[in-house]
Amino acid sequence: MTDTAPAPRTRIQEKNTSAILDAALEVFSQAGFRGATLDQIAKAAGLSKPNLLYYFPSKEAIHVALLSQLLDSWLDPLRRLDPEGDPVDEIVRYVLRKLDMARELPRESRLFANEILQGAPRIHDYITGPLKDLVDEKARLIQSWATAGRIAPVDPHHLIFSIWATTQHYADFDVQVRGILAPGGDAHFDGAAKFLQHLYRRGMAPD
Amino acid sequence: MTDTAPAPRTRIQEKNTSAILDAALEVFSQAGFRGATLDQIAKAAGLSKPNLLYYFPSKEAIHVALLSQLLDSWLDPLRRLDPEGDPVDEIVRYVLRKLDMARELPRESRLFANEILQGAPRIHDYITGPLKDLVDEKARLIQSWATAGRIAPVDPHHLIFSIWATTQHYADFDVQVRGILAPGGDAHFDGAAKFLQHLYRRGMAPD
């Protein structure tokens, strides 16, 4: 709650803090906060536990550092929903951007999912604050598109939820997706992109 | 891995095992396997920890008992996808049934989500076995509808994934949904039902 990560001053600090954060992202995203241990993180970062605690004051501080670092970039795709663009195109582009994030940053997505599943103890204020504000703003934009007859008349909030759900699903439920589809790299992301494009283009096209 | 739950023989066993399972569902679904403690479960069940371990041999056994009990009912809505019904209606009904489950059984949904997020260590065989089999079977059914021109030509697996994602989202990300929408009971489920019905009816209608 107080300080999270020291601002790196030396080259060694730079290297070690980023090694720690990367290791912690790996461990936290796979095991959740309580499931992760400092020993696991230290080992993954190639450091001793006391040395790890030399850079971060506590397990909690590492977790908070990861989350605040993540939340910065998390809102970005939604923020880029452009009032000037073609409504249906904008929505489809948003879907595809989110799907890209699920492919490129699955650990971040799972870290977030874990936090929400656990009741969002550490980011509740973020959700009811900045996140809600941005969502409400973009919901008004989508609503105005609907009112103008430029997209189908749907509830904007549920549209946004469905986009989050369908795209993050490929990161958060990765094990399930891979278990059901024939194995093999990230190939299924192309199929997902094609399907979601179809679904939202059709679903959002004006009457 | 060996035995999970004793088959209840006496009235007391009946009462206590179900109290334990209910308490464990509450705790596991909110904290995940490693995050949950036997003390929490025992307290929630109104029993002492040793007494809890009189009914179940280990923490793991409780978790396994919960999962296998859940998986039974989990496949049910998909299983009821009817080859004889109208294709679009069947898909929409499936969506609404899954959404109902997210409202009625959110703890079960979160238990499942936790397990998958954690890499599905305990149900991996179930996913690549019975689950994959049923999904593949129903995917073939949906594919045949598409080939016959009775629904839009989409990848059936990704259609199913999107349905899982959009509906379970309301259980798994409940905190986020409530944090963004104005608070107030389960009212938003009606809005969700309306939106999803629109999205899938439009999205799946034949050309």
Added chain:
DNA sequence: CGTCATCCTGACCAATTGGTCAAACTCTTT
């Protein structure tokens, strides 16, 4: 080269946690 700040470690600690056990209590049955 010496000194000072930074960096690292082994040893240690208190709290938590999953699980055991012998003894005691209670309920049913004859």
Added chain:
DNA sequence: AAAGAGTTTGACCAATTGGTCAGGATGACG
């Protein structure tokens, strides 16, 4: 009411875990 199965508990244990600390190693720099 006595036996015996079934139920409950307090005391206890070993392992794990988050975190501390004094001191030693290693760098940067005049």
